[in-house]
Amino acid sequence: MTSLAKKNYGDIIKRIVNRSFGQIERCVIASENGLPLATYGNPDEINEIIAAIAAPLFAATQDVINNLEKTRVVKIDVEFTNSKHLIIAPLFNDVIAVLSSRNPNLGLIYYLIEEIAEPKPEENRSSSKTSKKSETDHDTSL
Amino acid sequence: MVKVIFIQETINLTFDLYLVLSVLNLTATLVLVIVVVRALKGERNSRANATDRLRVFENSIINKVEMLRNSIEGFKNSSVNVLSAIEIKLKEIDRIALNLHERLERKLSRIELALVDVTTVKSIDRLEDVDCIFREDGLIIYGSYDKKFVAHIVQALRALESLDFNKVEVTMNDFTVAIGMLGQIRGKSIYCLRKGSSPVKFNSKGILKELGDIIG
Numbered sequence: 001m002t003s004l005a006k007k008n009y010g011d012i013i014k015r016i017v018n019r020s021f022g023q024i025e026r027c028v029i030a031s032e033n034g035l036p037l038a039t040y041g042n043p044d045e046i047n048e049i050i051a052a053i054a055a056p057l058f059a060a061t062q063d064v065i066n067n068l069e070k071t072r073v074v075k076i077d078v079e080f081t082n083s084k085h086l087i088i089a090p091l092f093n094d095v096i097a098v099l100s101s102r103n104p105n106l107g108l109i110y111y112l113i114e115e116i117a118e119p120k121p122e123e124n125r126s127s128s129k130t131s132k133k134s135e136t137d138h139d140t141s142l
Numbered sequence: 143m144v145k146v147i148f149i150q151e152t153i154n155l156t157f158d159l160y161l162v163l164s165v166l167n168l169t170a171t172l173v174l175v176i177v178v179v180r181a182l183k184g185e186r187n188s189r190a191n192a193t194d195r196l197r198v199f200e201n202s203i204i205n206k207v208e209m210l211r212n213s214i215e216g217f218k219n220s221s222v223n224v225l226s227a228i229e230i231k232l233k234e235i236d237r238i239a240l241n242l243h244e245r246l247e248r249k250l251s252r253i254e255l256a257l258v259d260v261t262t263v264k265s266i267d268r269l270e271d272v273d274c275i276f277r278e279d280g281l282i283i284y285g286s287y288d289k290k291f292v293a294h295i296v297q298a299l300r301a302l303e304s305l306d307f308n309k310v311e312v313t314m315n316d317f318t319v320a321i322g323m324l325g326q327i328r329g330k331s332i333y334c335l336r337k338g339s340s341p342v343k344f345n346s347k348g349i350l351k352e353l354g355d356i357i358g
Contacts, residue, residue, distance in 0.1 A: 021297050105300070107280020108293035 009038035012091075016098070016112045023109055025084070026099035029091060030055045037094060054088045054097035075113060077106075085109070089117040266322075266336060267345040269352035275324070278331040284353060287335055295321060299333065309344065324350050327357075 009029045017024050017040050026041035030051035039047035062073050075089040085100040087109060096117065100109055266272060274285035280296040282289070295312070299321070302310065312319045317337055322344030324332045334349055336342055 103279065105280040105293060105296050107276065107282070107289065107296055110280075111289045111293045114289075 009091075009094075012096075012116050013038050013040045016116065019112055020108065021105070023101055023104045024098050025101050026050060026097075028054065028097045029094055030097060031094050032059065041099070050086070050097050050099060054086070055095050058088045058090065058095045075110070075117070087113060089113045091117055263341045263343050264338075265343050265345055266334075267348040269349050269356070272334040272336045272344075272349060275332060275334045275349075275353060277327075278333070283332070283357065285335075287337075291319070292335070295319075295333075295335070303331075311341070320344070322346065324353075327354075 013027045028047045028050045029038045034052040034055040036051035078086040083102045087098045274287040276282045280293050310321045319337050320342045322334050324346045
């Protein structure tokens with residue numbers, strides 16, 4: 001991972017957290033081997049734990065799903081009994097994990113993650129023109 | 143000899159007459175002086191009296207003027223008090239009028255709204271007439287709409303939650319999005335959304351019944 005990419009990840013996290021209206025408690029971007037690349041929230045040890053959990057969990061889920069359907073996992077939402085959610089989504093070759101606050105506005109968190117996460121496989125097949133338009137829409141939003 | 147005596151007598155007589163005349167003259171002069179002095183004294187007295195009277199008169203005039211001034215000031219003070227009272231009353235009347243005006247305005251706007259409701263509000267009774275139904279956590283459970291809009295509306299509805307509202311309308315450039323509170327399913331509040339140009343009224347029971355038939 002280059003330092004430029006790390007800087008971009010920092011910007012991505014800042015962008016998500018700033019637009020979440022306090023719905024996001026922690027946000028971690030982790031490499032596929034479970035190392036945190038950019039984080040939000042203190043203390044940082046918890047972020048390291050989240051990174052260590054999220055990357056293998058997502059990889060394992062993807063492997064399991066591959067046995068069922070030849071498709072890709074878009075996101076994993078783990079709901080806790082304390083009404084918090086841990087949402088994991090792919091981000092290029094890494095994963096982004098978001099720990100929400102209690103009773104979160106999931107629609108908003110999903111929207112924010114979808115904005116920066118990898119395009120869905122179905123979107124890959126669509127024309128590049130449409131993708132560009134979609135990206136433009138996202139950039140001008142809010 | 144006789145002649146000399148006569149002359150002498152004449153001289154004596156003449157002398158006496160002169161004396162008498164002188165005495166008379168002196169007396170007359172004295173009388174005149176006395177008269178003049180008395181007259182002068184009297185005049186002085188009358189002047190003093192007149193001055194005294196004038197002073198008394200002046201004092202009485204001053205007293206009268208003072209009284210008049212006092213009564214005018216009293217009148218002025220009472221007038222000021224009356225004016226203040228009138229001003230207070232006027233302000234009170236003004237306030238009452240303003241309150242009445244505001245209340246009338248409110249009543250009129252309600253009547254207008256009611257009239258608009260009667261004439262133009264469309265009742266949405268069926269599930270297919272709404273664009274989407276979403277939960278309080280922002281997840282769309284029926285239909286579809288701009289996810290960004292729904293996510294931010296959920297955030298706004300959370301702020302309005304305590305107001306116990308039935309419907310919220312968001313007017314954009316040339317259309318209105320109406321969001322209605324349908325009720326609760328499994329402890330989560332459910333809202334419906336419809337985009338349109340005319341006001342709508344959601345039939346919560348009818349829509350929820352149809353939704354229940356679909357999602358179980």
